[in-house]
Amino acid sequence: MKRLILWVPLGLFVAFLAVVAAGLYAPAEREIHSALIGQPVPEFSLAAGAAGKPGLSSADLRQGRPHLVNVFASWCLPCRVEAPQLAALSARGVPIVGIAVRDRPEDLARFLASYGNPFQAIGSDSDRRVQIELGSAGVPETFVVDGQGIIRHQHIGAITDGDMAAILAAYEAAR
Amino acid sequence: MRLGRTRLRAPAKAGAQSGRSTGLLHSQEHNWLAVLAAFLAAVTAAPALADSSLPPAALANTQLPDPRQERQAKALMEEIRCLVCQGQSIADSDAEMAGDMRALIRSRIQRGESPEAIRAWLIQRYGNWVSYDPPLEPVTWPLWGLPILLILAGLWLARGRFKRRAR
Numbered sequence: 001m002k003r004l005i006l007w008v009p010l011g012l013f014v015a016f017l018a019v020v021a022a023g024l025y026a027p028a029e030r031e032i033h034s035a036l037i038g039q040p041v042p043e044f045s046l047a048a049g050a051a052g053k054p055g056l057s058s059a060d061l062r063q064g065r066p067h068l069v070n071v072f073a074s075w076c077l078p079c080r081v082e083a084p085q086l087a088a089l090s091a092r093g094v095p096i097v098g099i100a101v102r103d104r105p106e107d108l109a110r111f112l113a114s115y116g117n118p119f120q121a122i123g124s125d126s127d128r129r130v131q132i133e134l135g136s137a138g139v140p141e142t143f144v145v146d147g148q149g150i151i152r153h154q155h156i157g158a159i160t161d162g163d164m165a166a167i168l169a170a171y172e173a174a175r
Numbered sequence: 176m177r178l179g180r181t182r183l184r185a186p187a188k189a190g191a192q193s194g195r196s197t198g199l200l201h202s203q204e205h206n207w208l209a210v211l212a213a214f215l216a217a218v219t220a221a222p223a224l225a226d227s228s229l230p231p232a233a234l235a236n237t238q239l240p241d242p243r244q245e246r247q248a249k250a251l252m253e254e255i256r257c258l259v260c261q262g263q264s265i266a267d268s269d270a271e272m273a274g275d276m277r278a279l280i281r282s283r284i285q286r287g288e289s290p291e292a293i294r295a296w297l298i299q300r301y302g303n304w305v306s307y308d309p310p311l312e313p314v315t316w317p318l319w320g321l322p323i324l325l326i327l328a329g330l331w332l333a334r335g336r337f338k339r340r341a342r
Contacts, residue, residue, distance in 0.1 A: 032258055035302045075227045102227035102271070127232055128275040135300035137258035138272075 031156045034135030034143075041069075041149045042133045046123025049100040050108050056097050056123030062149035066174040068094055068167070069143040070119070071131055073101045074111035076139040078158035083115035085159040090118035094171055098122040101131050101139050142167065146174035226271040234281040235274030241285075248281045251290040254307040255280070255297060264307065 036042070045057035061067055070086060072079040090096050098119040100108055103126070112119075125131055134143065134151075144153035144167070153170035155163060239245040252266035257273045265273040265280075283293050297305050309315045 030261060032301055032304060035298075035300055073227060102229045102275075104228065107228065126229065127278070128272065129279065132276065132279060132297075132300065137301065 032137040033156070034151070034154050036135045036151050037154060039151060041145055041151055044123075044130045044133055046099065046125055046130060049098070049103060049122040049124030050105060050112060050117075053117075053119060054121045056099065056121045058149060060097070060121060061145045062147070064147040065095060066144065066146045066152075066171060068096045068171065069099060069134075069145055070096055071099045071101060071125075071134070071136050071139055071141045071143070073139045074103050074107040076101075079111075079140045080115050082140055082158035082160070083118075085161065085164060086118045087116045088164070089159075089167065089171075092168075094168075095120055099125050099130055099134075101125050101128055144170040144174050231271070231274045232278035234278040234285075236277075237281075239281055239285055244284050245281075247290050248277075248284045251280055251284075251293060252277055255294070256305050256307055258301065258305070 041058045041061050043058050045059075046055050048055040061069070068089065086096060096118050098121070100122055103111075103124060105124075108122070108124075123130065131139075136143075136154075138156070140158055142155040142159060143151050144155075146152050152174045153167075155167060155170075159167060239248060249266060253264050255265050255276065257263045257265045257268040257270055257276075259270045259272050260268045263273075265276045280290075280293055284290065294306055294308075303309055303312075309318065311319065
């Protein structure tokens with residue numbers, strides 16, 4: 001019995017090493033999810049970010065129809081990657097609205113001309129207040145908001161082909 | 176590399192090639208140097224296009240005129256975690272988003288909001304994760320409880336040893 005107790009500190013040390021090694025080899029999840037899923041979209045009102053499209057306010061998201069709210073920017077490379085997927089969603093009749101983070105109208109116009117414009121409205125979030133208000137930690141991010149303005153789903157990062165099913169399912173569920 | 180955020184670093188190709196120019200080295204060392212150079216390039220390279228072309232927010236790098244308010248804001252900024260450069264506070268981070276969050280905190284403090292209200296507002300959006308001052312909850316109680324338990328265990332051990340000595 002005494003002999004066995006002598007091994008306890010070594011055992012604890014090995015267990016500690018195992019925990020550290022596990023943390024090194026499989027780093028924890030680094031995505032920061034918004035804590036507002038299931039809650040109403042915070043109040044906001046953004047001026048139009050691009051000519052020819054209206055601005056965006058939280059009231060626009062409570063009109064009875066669900067929306068995809070795409071937080072994006074012309075200076076964000078993954079936002080270019082998800083453009084074909086957004087176009088496909090828009091072609092399927094999914095209403096998409098955009099929040100352009102820290103963007104200039106001329107940059108945004110160039111971005112929309114090059115990569116397509118699936119947006120029904122684009123709000124210009126020049127000081128990033130609305131992005132922070134939504135609990136979004138980067139671009140691109142896409143929120144599914146139901147017809148009552150409740151946030152139902154958050155997709156972090158570019159929407160790839162593999163993400164389409166999950167996005168569509170979240171959209172259908174919000175109808 | 177995962178597709179998704181704009182945190183992607185510039186490719187480390189240039190660094191990997193620089194290891195190749197030293198022709199005298201044995202292949203083993205050669206590989207080593209290439210790996211080291213690639214590592215250095217990856218660590219020191221600037222993030223590729225991760226920031227916008229707009230200037231930093233007005234209050235991101237400017238102190239508030241009222242020193243008392245600035246002290247409050249600074250104290251809070253040191254306890255709010257940067258979202259894009261995880262592991263740094265927004266006071267320490269040079270990321271654009273951290274600057275925007277500093278501006279948000281300063282402008283709210285200037286309007287007379289209390290630091291704790293702003294912290295609560297941020298936690299409501301990003302979860303407890305965003306604050307470096309975790310609240311006491313069932314999940315977090317070991318943070319406070321464990322040190323006390325360990326000190327008690329140590330005292331108990333020390334007591335046993337001293338008793339034996341005295342005999």
